[in-house]
Amino acid sequence: MALAGKRILIIIGDGIAAYKVLDLIRRLREQGASLHVVMTTAAKQFVTELSVASLAGGKVFGDLFSLMDETEIGHIQLSRDADLLVVAPATADLLAKMAHGLANDLASTLLLATDKKILVAPAMNLRMWLHPATLRNIASLREDGVLFVGPEEGDMACGETGPGRMSEPTAILAAIDRALDSETSIPLPATMRKHQETRPLAGRRVIVTSGPTHEPIDPVRYIANRSSGKQGHALAAAAAEAGAEVVLVSGPVALPDPAGVETKHVETAAEMLAAVEAALPADIFIGVAAVADWRVAGTAADKIKKQKNTPPVLALVENPDILAAIAQHGMSRPRLVVGFAAETEDVLAHAQAKLARKRCDVIVANDVSLQSGVMGSGVMGKDENQVTIITPAGMEALPRLHKYEVATRLVARFTDMLEAMAEDHTNE
Ligand code: CTP
Numbered sequence: 453m454a455l456a457g458k459r460i461l462i463i464i465g466d467g468i469a470a471y472k473v474l475d476l477i478r479r480l481r482e483q484g485a486s487l488h489v490v491m492t493t494a495a496k497q498f499v500t501e502l503s504v505a506s507l508a509g510g511k512v513f514g515d516l517f518s519l520m521d522e523t524e525i526g527h528i529q530l531s532r533d534a535d536l537l538v539v540a541p542a543t544a545d546l547l548a549k550m551a552h553g554l555a556n557d558l559a560s561t562l563l564l565a566t567d568k569k570i571l572v573a574p575a576m577n578l579r580m581w582l583h584p585a586t587l588r589n590i591a592s593l594r595e596d597g598v599l600f601v602g603p604e605e606g607d608m609a610c611g612e613t614g615p616g617r618m619s620e621p622t623a624i625l626a627a628i629d630r631a632l633d634s635e636t637s638i639p640l641p642a643t644m645r646k647h648q649e650t651r652p653l654a655g656r657r658v659i660v661t662s663g664p665t666h667e668p669i670d671p672v673r674y675i676a677n678r679s680s681g682k683q684g685h686a687l688a689a690a691a692a693e694a695g696a697e698v699v700l701v702s703g704p705v706a707l708p709d710p711a712g713v714e715t716k717h718v719e720t721a722a723e724m725l726a727a728v729e730a731a732l733p734a735d736i737f738i739g740v741a742a743v744a745d746w747r748v749a750g751t752a753a754d755k756i757k758k759q760k761n762t763p764p765v766l767a768l769v770e771n772p773d774i775l776a777a778i779a780q781h782g783m784s785r786p787r788l789v790v791g792f793a794a795e796t797e798d799v800l801a802h803a804q805a806k807l808a809r810k811r812c813d814v815i816v817a818n819d820v821s822l823q824s825g826v827m828g829s830g831v832m833g834k835d836e837n838q839v840t841i842i843t844p845a846g847m848e849a850l851p852r853l854h855k856y857e858v859a860t861r862l863v864a865r866f867t868d869m870l871e872a873m874a875e876d877h878t879n880e
Pocket of ligand 1: 721739740741742743744745771772773774775776790791792793794806
């Protein structure tokens with residue numbers, strides 16, 4: 453059951469090799485993968501929907517405008533819910549659509565709408581495979597991060613011999629394993645990539661807080677907030693990749709220190725504030741940490757012993773608000789101060805109120821209610837996040853993305869904001 457828990461979306465294109473996909477589906481199910489299958493209209497001329505549905509153990513999707521399907525699972529969701537999209541057979545036509553961003557049926561729409569890895573198993577006549585147009589499309593798709601398996605050389609259904617045969621199901625299965633293991637993902641839009649390549653934050657200093665804080669009750673117990681630190685650490689890494697000198701002030705987390713980032717480890721909110729202030733001045737401050745709002749007044753020097761029927765009463769005192777303190781730091785206030793607001797209800801309204809109350813420039817709001825699915829089993833953060841960027845000028849919702857991609861996009865936005873501020877300053 454090597455693929456247990458893996459979600460794969462199979463797109464069956466319209467080629468004679470579609471029959472081999474039945475065997476692929478059977479093998480994927482044997483290995484425990486959970487499948488959704490989409491067939492192009494013409495694929496149904498080669499294999500029946502019924503055979504595919506029986507082997508896949510579920511419904512087969514085919515119609516872009518099916519109201520029934522939309523109410524069950526939206527087409528964007530279908531492409532985002534998967535860990536991997538596999539196109540088999542990938543015809544010359546489907547590859548051309550992918551290369552040019554066309555989306556005129558369900559298969560091509562899903563391929564354009566996805567933010568997940570795509571593996572294609574081409575199958576076509578050898579003249580089509582060797583045609584300069586197909587070669588151009590393949591080159592662009594490879595550049596876009598699309599993974600290929602095959603085609604193989606050999607006798608083809610059309611009677612010719614050469615490259616163009618779809619790989620055998622076992623070879624596609626091995627490629628699926630590799631694809632799921634690899635770090636490849638659909639690259640960021642070109643504008644975002646430019647931000648990484650040109651190192652636009654070179655010469656800038658960025659301070660990020662991440663993780664929870666632990667407020668001791670006694671030497672063995674503490675109060676804490678739920679936070680994995682994944683989003684904060686990803687932001688520190690993304691800012692460093694964009695060329696910034698980054699200081700990450702991290703509460704206790706189970707994550708490695710990001711490469712190229714100066715990481716300061718702290719426990720309490722008071723230590724976090726001191727470490728941030730010591731790291732000033734900076735151009736950008738990003739407060740991602742889930743800082744405990746209170747600490748225990750008079751931490752016990754020794755372990756508090758249980759007393760029968762008399763549970764201890766904890767007196768709490770409010771912790772400093774690090775974000776508000778940095779946003780109101782007089783001369784050494786970073787030019788761009790960014791806060792996060794993890795909310796479970798009225799997400800945008802609460803976030804807007806925080807923007808004003810803490811006097812920061814940006815609030816990045818995310819919904820951590822149980823319905824949002826961001827909090828995993830309710831214990832630790834998942835790898836994905838859906839955030840909305842709120843500034844006094846308006847708001848922008850980003851799609852649900854891997855936290856690393858959220859970080860890269862946020863850093864790109866913050867860079868733009870910093871540049872706009874610098875321009876305003878010179879125009880004054
Ligand atoms: N924050 C901070 N110091 C604190 C509390 C919060 O720096 N003592 C920062 C967080 O890092 C985050 C933002 O403030 O960037 C919002 O945190 P949140 O816990 O949502 O805000 P609170 O002020 O605690 O508001 P509330 O408890 O009313 O939701």
